[in-house]
Amino acid sequence: MFTPEDGEGAPRRGLLATVAAATLPARRADRARAAFDALFADTPQPAALTDDDGAILAANGAFEAAFGPGAGMLDERLAAADPAAQTLARRVVYRLLRAALRERRAATETLPHGGAVWEAEAAPAAGGALWRLRPASEGGAGDLAIAGGFGVARESNGRVIVNRCLAEMVEGPVQRLEDLFETVPERPGQTVRLARPRKPGARVRVFFDAARRGADAPRVWLVQPLPEDEPEAEGGEDLLEHLPVALARLRLDGTLVSANAPARRLLGPGATPGARLDALVEGLGRPVSARIREAAAGRSSGRAEMARGRDPDREVFLQLSLTRVTFEGEPALIAVLSDATELKTLEAQFVQSQKMQAVGQLAGGVAHDFNNLLTAINGHCDLLLMRRDTNDPDHADLMQIRQNANRAAALVRQMLAFSRKQTLRPKVISLVDTLTELSHMLNRLLGERVRLHLEHEGEIGRVRVDERQFEQVIMNLVVNARDAMPEGGDVRIRTRNVTVSEEFRRDRAAVPAGDYVLIEVSDTGQGIPPDKIGKIFEPFFTTKKPGEGTGLGLSTAYGIVKQTGGFIFADSAPGQGATFSIYLPRLDEEAEEPDQPAAARPAPDLGGEGVVLLAEDEAPVRSFAARALRLRGYEVIEADSAEAALEIVREPGRRIDLVVSDVVMPGMDGPSWIRIARRTRPDLRVIFVSGYAEDAFRRSLDDLTDFSYLPKPFTLNELSKAVKDALTAAPAGG
Numbered sequence: 090m091f092t093p094e095d096g097e098g099a100p101r102r103g104l105l106a107t108v109a110a111a112t113l114p115a116r117r118a119d120r121a122r123a124a125f126d127a128l129f130a131d132t133p134q135p136a137a138l139t140d141d142d143g144a145i146l147a148a149n150g151a152f153e154a155a156f157g158p159g160a161g162m163l164d165e166r167l168a169a170a171d172p173a174a175q176t177l178a179r180r181v182v183y184r185l186l187r188a189a190l191r192e193r194r195a196a197t198e199t200l201p202h203g204g205a206v207w208e209a210e211a212a213p214a215a216g217g218a219l220w221r222l223r224p225a226s227e228g229g230a231g232d233l234a235i236a237g238g239f240g241v242a243r244e245s246n247g248r249v250i251v252n253r254c255l256a257e258m259v260e261g262p263v264q265r266l267e268d269l270f271e272t273v274p275e276r277p278g279q280t281v282r283l284a285r286p287r288k289p290g291a292r293v294r295v296f297f298d299a300a301r302r303g304a305d306a307p308r309v310w311l312v313q314p315l316p317e318d319e320p321e322a323e324g325g326e327d328l329l330e331h332l333p334v335a336l337a338r339l340r341l342d343g344t345l346v347s348a349n350a351p352a353r354r355l356l357g358p359g360a361t362p363g364a365r366l367d368a369l370v371e372g373l374g375r376p377v378s379a380r381i382r383e384a385a386a387g388r389s390s391g392r393a394e395m396a397r398g399r400d401p402d403r404e405v406f407l408q409l410s411l412t413r414v415t416f417e418g419e420p421a422l423i424a425v426l427s428d429a430t431e432l433k434t435l436e437a438q439f440v441q442s443q444k445m446q447a448v449g450q451l452a453g454g455v456a457h458d459f460n461n462l463l464t465a466i467n468g469h470c471d472l473l474l475m476r477r478d479t480n481d482p483d484h485a486d487l488m489q490i491r492q493n494a495n496r497a498a499a500l501v502r503q504m505l506a507f508s509r510k511q512t513l514r515p516k517v518i519s520l521v522d523t524l525t526e527l528s529h530m531l532n533r534l535l536g537e538r539v540r541l542h543l544e545h546e547g548e549i550g551r552v553r554v555d556e557r558q559f560e561q562v563i564m565n566l567v568v569n570a571r572d573a574m575p576e577g578g579d580v581r582i583r584t585r586n587v588t589v590s591e592e593f594r595r596d597r598a599a600v601p602a603g604d605y606v607l608i609e610v611s612d613t614g615q616g617i618p619p620d621k622i623g624k625i626f627e628p629f630f631t632t633k634k635p636g637e638g639t640g641l642g643l644s645t646a647y648g649i650v651k652q653t654g655g656f657i658f659a660d661s662a663p664g665q666g667a668t669f670s671i672y673l674p675r676l677d678e679e680a681e682e683p684d685q686p687a688a689a690r691p692a693p694d695l696g697g698e699g700v701v702l703l704a705e706d707e708a709p710v711r712s713f714a715a716r717a718l719r720l721r722g723y724e725v726i727e728a729d730s731a732e733a734a735l736e737i738v739r740e741p742g743r744r745i746d747l748v749v750s751d752v753v754m755p756g757m758d759g760p761s762w763i764r765i766a767r768r769t770r771p772d773l774r775v776i777f778v779s780g781y782a783e784d785a786f787r788r789s790l791d792d793l794t795d796f797s798y799l800p801k802p803f804t805l806n807e808l809s810k811a812v813k814d815a816l817t818a819a820p821a822g823g
Contacts, residue, residue: 573614
């Protein structure tokens, strides 16, 4: 034997103590298991032995049959079949273990498991705690005395008995268990609302004994009160209801089971249980029904696709993704939706702007070429008229040609106004004076059945616009209003000063903060249908019969207003007329006074002398311009391209007093060759001619200055005056 004096005794005794400390609990556990097996192995009542932490050391066959085989934690085993009861099981096991181990007494509580309510009893035992469980329906009245603030309802022989906790939740007596709730629970752990709650909105989680043994066996339901801010367990509807994401649960055939508030807002009033998803939305790429079948078969990628709501009262676009899931043991579909209305609107606006830009480029290009033809027609007509007096038999025919050419030029101006490539001659004007003078012509346009009203609110600020084009805008709007009132009515033109305090967006425009003059043109006509109002500013769109309108009136007005730096919007409702609102930037108080018309004076002498280099690729225009300038006394050198003009400029000793050049030419354009020419002749005077807008043209020439501009189509006198003014001005380099 070992003694304390033995030098090796102390360490050996420590080793034995360590081994004993490790083996004795295991031996005690083995003895406890053996004792448990001897007593409970063959009993029909579920029983288990746990250690101090609640880990299962042993369980009989009845326990494993009811709660599953194998080791593990008792609370997890008791709640394994019902995740919604895990928290409750942990609390019950904790309280019972504390009573058995610390207080060394037996304790009983009720808890749910699967479809049944069970009584769990824990008692002190060697090595831990002994657990015995039985269905609560086998117990007596004691199964109502549940701890932990849970309500219990027991129905037997046509009577319903509730414990004090549940009695404090409901108002009045209960005849049937089903009468306790607004919706009868279909599964254990479901969250429902009480039918007659003492506290409004009270919610409870219900567990019940579904394993009834015979029709006369009592039913016991366990009711767990929920705090107002606690969401439902296991993906309940309250949790979905308050999620910020639009979600809907569907059966595999696409029938709606439930939808939360965001989803109902997207899907519309028809989003009720039983409705079919493909009846609520339509796919924009492929049918929704095909996507439902794909998702139900488990082949869906989950990728969101675009759809449109079928609600006739509003237009809603949404992105929809469908995924197959298992919900409460049953296959189902989950639809995730997101509002894509704004995205679709932006996409439509982009497509519309691209279309408008494309049509505008087409219109501008056609107008540019047409202006060249009109310049030649008008020019040669002027040359013929110079040789004819008013008594000449051809004079009237020539005047007809000229008048029709001017009408064609007006049509070209409309096309250029739409494409925003028209040359504007802005000046400061008083809208009150302009509209007053214009009203006489407007009254003739409106006829006797339509009354015109001019209303000015206060002192109207000044604006800077092309007066002729502004008049064109007002005339187009007034004529449009007249045509909307075949039986007669009223047209009102109102003006007032407005201040936009912060930028606002409307339709396709963003109106920046600032001071504006608002011009409103309204009528009492038929109004514009909602499906048409978004298209009224499109070129060639018209609601009139063939031959009654070109579809350019409103698009022209739109183009002129935009080119002026303003904004135009339309408001209308069927049967209530229409109002067009024009916002024009208002000039400040220090702005220049309105331009006054020049006093009548004798016609100026347009003759002169000098050498003019004419660079124009269009032969008819070049022919007319050269003849016109020669008739005025100028020497003209013609060039049919920019390259030819450069060669002439580079000729040693070549005298050139002025260059008249087209802007757009094949190969090198006008500004490009002028830049090169001025490297050797910095004092070269230049007049550019073009059918495009002067302001847009000037913005593209930041590095090119000291030039004049003559828009096409021009007359003989306009060309002569421009040339004389340029030659009498200071040289470019001076």
